Amino acid sequence: MSQRDSFASKFGVLVAMAGSAIGLGNLWRFPYLVGTNGGAAFIIIxxxxxxxxxxxxxxxxxxIGRRAQSNVFGAFKKLAPGSHWNVIGILSIICCVLVLSFYSVVGGWTLDYLVKSLAFKFTSESAQLDGLFEQTITSSVRxxxxxxxxxALSGTILLSGVKEGIEKYSKVLMPLLFVMVVFIAVRSVMLPGAMAGLEFLFKPDxxxxxxxxxxxxxGQAFxxxxxxxGIIFTYASYVKREVNIVSMSQQTAIADTVFAIIAGVAIMPAVFSFGISPGQGPxxxxxxxxxxxxxxPLGGxxxxxFFFVLFIAAxxxxxxxxxxxxxxxVEEFHIQRRNGIFWAVGIVLFLGIFCSLSQGLLAEVKLFGNNIFDLFDKFSSNILMPLGALLIVLYVGWGMKRADFTDExxxxxxxxxxxWFLNYVYWSIKYLAPLVIGVIMIRSLL
Known part of the structure; x- marks a missing residue:
């Protein structure tokens, strides 16, 4: 059996992990939550x-991922053979398929708008822009x-594997992402009336x-x-033994939060400068x-x-x-990586077609009161993700030996x-985390 691919450097691990964490929510949800929940008070919380x-x-x-050195399903065949813990892997895979099915639709919108921005398609009439967006998402073909x-671009990056694909591209894209969002933030705070946007974000209330x-x-943190x-799980399976799990996780969290705050500075001052009520989402x-x-000036x-930033984040x-x-x-069906990517891309595209058409042609098709796009979103966000997280902490806290936890x-x-630190982390995983995840799940379903 050929040696499993892995990340070549600690920096490669960091930028790949940060790339998975930094997404569209950092740009269109976090700044709004900060501003409407007390500014700096929310950031502290x-x-x-x-x-x-x-x-x-x-x-x-x-x-778990690093200890198993396997995919999210196969890991539990190694760590807990003959048990039912592999349901964690099943849930994670289903969750990723559903999320990527609708996320790729939004990713397509970002690519479309990047092309539109390159052609300077945006006018000064907000009504026309509203119509442009409506036309963009409801069309059956574009x-x-x-x-x-x-x-296809996502699959192409993965063709080269972990070291030459994920790590190589992340090392270029993530620093570029930070540089561009900082540049936009600097320009944003120079606009007249930008101070109101900064107060919205940072004044503690x-x-x-x-x-x-x-x-x-x-919810935002999760x-x-x-x-x-299953993303952290999978990426961790490509991480070498000497990498500090605690430090790497902390650095990822810091990078994610710093980016979200800078994104807020890039967006909210500009919104307030034009007297527009701050909002969130698409x-x-x-x-x-x-x-x-x-x-x-130079808005084009x-x-x-901005849309390049949005595209990279996506x-x-x-x-x-x-x-x-x-x-x-690849690992469970023992096929070549190229073929595995082909099947994964095919599954995502097949479901993505229905998610895309649910914005227009199939808008009247409802399941449990939601169109297909929203159903995939809510089912994955409100049920699969928190349930997966709950089962993971239950496995580590109750199904894993304390000695194995400490060793890893x-x-x-x-x-x-x-x-003190090891005890705190262990008892948090064993008791506190399941309780809080349960609260989040109950709240999301009410």
């Missing part, structure tokens, strides 16, 4: 949740073409902090750090921001940069989702941690 709760769960995925291109604030921060997808990036770019160049997340599926197909998190004793 979010950071506390990330470091006290989300990171221990991230450590769980990391240590969105499919760009979705196909987006998924604890009067806006409610129980919902904590739940929003919890989504943003890719907990419950409407913010595909309607509001193109209108703003059309109003400012900024539009190109595709680095997409390749991590696709790799979970590819690793499973310390890399066989290579990295020393205080007894």
């Amino acid at each position: 979010y950071l506390a949740i990330v470091f006290l709760l989300a990171l221990p769960i991230m450590y769980s995925e990391f240590l 969105p499919l073409i760009f979705m196909f291109l987006f998924v 604890f009067s806006k902090v409610t129980s919902t604030t904590f739940l929003d921060a919890l 989504l943003s750090l890719s907990v419950g997808f 409407g913010l990036v595909f309607v509001t921001l193109p209108y703003i770019f059309s109003q400012i 160049i900024l539009a190109i940069l 595709i680095t997340s997409a390749i991590s989702l696709l790799e979970v599926i590819v690793a499973y197909i 998190i310390t890399s066989g004793g290579k990295h020393g941690f205080s007894k």
Whole structure:
């Protein structure tokens, strides 16, 4: 059996992990949550949740993946043979297939808008831009073409494997992503009235902090750090034994949060500069921001940069989702990587067609009151992801020997941690994490 591919450097691991974490939610959801939940007050709460709760769960995925050195399904055949823990792998794979099916549609929109920005298609009429977006997503053909291109590009990157594919491209794309979003942020804060946007983001207002604030921060932390997808699990299986799991997870969380904050600085000051009510989601990036770019000097160049940022954020997340599926197909069905990518891409595109058409031609097709796009979104976000995360922490906390946990998190004793820290992480995984994940699941279903 040929030697399994792996990351060549610690920096390669970091940029790949950051690429999986930094996605569209950092650009269109996090800044809005910050501003509407007390600015700096929300950031403080979010950071506390990330470091006290989300990171221990991230450590769980990391240590299982690296210990098994296998895909998310095959891992439990190694670590817990004859048990039912491999249901974690099944849930993770289904989750990645569903998420990538609708995420690739949105990725196609970002690619389409990048092309539009290169052609300077954006006008100064917001109504026209609203119509342009509506036309973009409801068309039966154009969105499919760009979705196909987006998924094909993701698959092409994976063709070269982990070291020459994921790591190589991440080393280029992630630094480029940070440089461009910083440039846009600098230009944004130079606009007249930008200070109102900065106050919206950073002025602490604890009067806006409610129980919902904590739940929003919890949900955002889980989504943003890719907990419950099987992504961390799969990437960790390509990580060498000497890499510090704790340090790598912390650096990923910091990079993800810093990017989200810079993205907020790039977006919100510009929104407030034009007296537009801040919003979130696709409407913010595909309607509001193109209108703003059309109003400012050199806005066409900024539009190109912004949609390139959006595209990079989308595709680095997409390749991590696709790799979970590819690793499973290649290792469990014992086929060549090229063929595994072909099958994974084919499955995603097949389901993606229905997600795309559900915005237009199949809009009236409803399942449980949702179109296909929204159904995949809600089922994966509200059920599969938290359930996967719950089962992972239950396995580490209750199904794994404490000695194995300590051995893996310390890399066989290579990295020393205080007894207090190890106890805190272990008891957080065993008791606190399942409780909090349960709360998130109940809230999402109500």
